[in-house]
Amino acid sequence: MKIFLLLITSSIALAAHIPQGQEKRDGNPYFISRFFKKIDNIHTIATTVEYRKEDSRNEATTILSLRRNVSRFVQYGFEADFNYGHRHDNDWQLSSETGTWAWKKSSENLDFGSSLFLKLRRDFTLGEKLFSASLNVKTHNNWTKTLLTLKPEATITYHHFSSGEHKYNIYFKNSYYIPLNYSSEDIYLKWYYLGWIFNYSKQVKPFAFIAYKEQVWTKSKDFKLNHPEENYSQESKLTYLGIGFNYYF
Amino acid sequence: MLRLIIISLFTFTILASDGVVLFVKGGASIGKVALKKGSEVSFNSTITTDKNSLIVIKFTDGTTIKVNGDSEVFLKSFSNGASGTEISVRKGSSFFNYIKRKIVKDSIPLRVTTRTASMGVRGTTFFVAVNEIKNNTDTWMCVKEGIVSSTSLSTKQTKDVKAGEGIKISSNDRLTAPRFLPWTKALNWKLDGQEGLENNLDIKEAYEDILTIDYE
Numbered sequence: 499m500k501i502f503l504l505l506i507t508s509s510i511a512l513a514a515h516i517p518q519g520q521e522k523r524d525g526n527p528y529f530i531s532r533f534f535k536k537i538d539n540i541h542t543i544a545t546t547v548e549y550r551k552e553d554s555r556n557e558a559t560t561i562l563s564l565r566r567n568v569s570r571f572v573q574y575g576f577e578a579d580f581n582y583g584h585r586h587d588n589d590w591q592l593s594s595e596t597g598t599w600a601w602k603k604s605s606e607n608l609d610f611g612s613s614l615f616l617k618l619r620r621d622f623t624l625g626e627k628l629f630s631a632s633l634n635v636k637t638h639n640n641w642t643k644t645l646l647t648l649k650p651e652a653t654i655t656y657h658h659f660s661s662g663e664h665k666y667n668i669y670f671k672n673s674y675y676i677p678l679n680y681s682s683e684d685i686y687l688k689w690y691y692l693g694w695i696f697n698y699s700k701q702v703k704p705f706a707f708i709a710y711k712e713q714v715w716t717k718s719k720d721f722k723l724n725h726p727e728e729n730y731s732q733e734s735k736l737t738y739l740g741i742g743f744n745y746y747f
Numbered sequence: 748m749l750r751l752i753i754i755s756l757f758t759f760t761i762l763a764s765d766g767v768v769l770f771v772k773g774g775a776s777i778g779k780v781a782l783k784k785g786s787e788v789s790f791n792s793t794i795t796t797d798k799n800s801l802i803v804i805k806f807t808d809g810t811t812i813k814v815n816g817d818s819e820v821f822l823k824s825f826s827n828g829a830s831g832t833e834i835s836v837r838k839g840s841s842f843f844n845y846i847k848r849k850i851v852k853d854s855i856p857l858r859v860t861t862r863t864a865s866m867g868v869r870g871t872t873f874f875v876a877v878n879e880i881k882n883n884t885d886t887w888m889c890v891k892e893g894i895v896s897s898t899s900l901s902t903k904q905t906k907d908v909k910a911g912e913g914i915k916i917s918s919n920d921r922l923t924a925p926r927f928l929p930w931t932k933a934l935n936w937k938l939d940g941q942e943g944l945e946n947n948l949d950i951k952e953a954y955e956d957i958l959t960i961d962y963e
Contacts, residue, residue, distance in 0.1 A: 532961075532963060534961055542961060544961060546963070565961070567959060570923075570956065570958045570959060571958065619958050620958075621926070621957055621958050623926070623927045626911075626927060626929070628927065628929055628957065630957050630958060655957075655962065657929070657957050659929035659930070659932065661932060661933050662929060662930045662931060662932035662933025662934070662948065662953065663930070663933060663953075664929070664930070664955060664957075667962060669962070695962055700955070703962070744961075744962065744963070746960075
């Protein structure tokens with residue numbers, strides 16, 4: 499009996515400094531609005547505002563980007579982003595007051611970042627079915643936390659025309675976050691999107707999508723200091739139901 | 748007698764027409780002369796149409812042309828076998844149907860030009876539209892049947908456009924690769940009959956390049 503109690507106590511003690519449980523909520527709400535303004539035939543300014551629920555947390559992002567079309571097939575640009583509520587590896591912290599381990603409230607996180615990106619795109623037809631595909635490679639720097647990330651993103655889109663009129667698009671998008679100076683994971687975050695864009699007009703294109711995200715948090719700075727020999731990784735697997743719209747000025 | 752022959756020939760030349768109007772809707776004219784069904788049309792003249800109008804003309808060589816509303820087409824030179832027919836779309840849009848003939852081997856019997864392009868035709872049905880956008884002129888051409896050889900007058904590039912494909916020839920850009928343009932499916936290719944000839948597609952509205960639209 500004594501041995502049994504001892505085992506339970508040590509197990510609780512062990513678990514206390516390792517994040518427990520897993521975020522795996524389905525159907526989190528996700529909203530995206532995008533505004534595009536063509537400066538001329540080559541340059542476009544785009545603003546994206548996103549909100550999503552991350553299990554019990556809230557995340558919001560605003561992105562401002564300047565894009566230049568080199569040709570129909572090549573685009574590059576610069577982005578600046580402001581992020582609210584994003585959880586980072588180092589948010590698993592030891593409280594100096596209570597001596598307990600807990601995730602820092604992500605609502606306290608406000609990050610500023612910037613990116614450079616290069617997008618390659620191509621259209622192709624299968625019979626009279628029109629498709630486009632793109633590969634977008636982005637280097638992101640989170641200036642607030644000094645986190646460098648490489649973000650390759652691949653998209654394939656089917657463009658549906660009826661009687662010569664562009665009715666809707668169906669797209670599949672997949673992006674990976676490859677951490678360059680943090681995390682012990684090769685891929686820290688994966689996104690999968692399947693969406694439908696209704697070409698209501700040249701100005702307004704509403705859309706709906708489902709998304710799936712896998713994210714892994716590994717050893718925080720506090721954890722490395724206090725438990726240098728130990729390791730952990732906590733996964734978050736969430737699905738989303740999203741809506742949004744694109745507006746073209 | 749000689750005088751009579753000369754007068755007869757002269758009169759014949761004046762009266763001879765190169766084509767006849769098959770259908771008119773709204774207003775169409777050559778200069779100040781309004782065209783109506785049955786009017787005769789000669790080359791070296793300019794046809795203009797009013798908004799929401801159209802005219803169908805059949806030429807003696809078998810070529811049929813449907814000029815859409817708010818357009819201007821110059822009938823430059825007419826072929827009698829040796830040299831090619833040349834028609835210039837100066838404004839708006841037109842449909843062309845050229846019936847292949849076996850007169851001159853390796854010749855281009857019909858040539859359609861715009862400010863930015865020259866299109867050589869060897870038996871085909873195709874559409875040409877001219878868009879003025881600020882300081883730039885875009886020529887759109889798409890082919891329903893046959894092949895049209897398209898040349899940019901600014902870059903001198905030439906590309907063959909096949910059935911089902913379209914091309915853009917811009918005054919300040921390279922020739923685009925010929926490709927399937929789904930919006931051209933909405934064009935009304937009908938050239939004969941007296942009903943249902945109207946083309947309701949607004950090229951400026953319908954045209955879009957899916958690659959230059961950011962969807963994300």
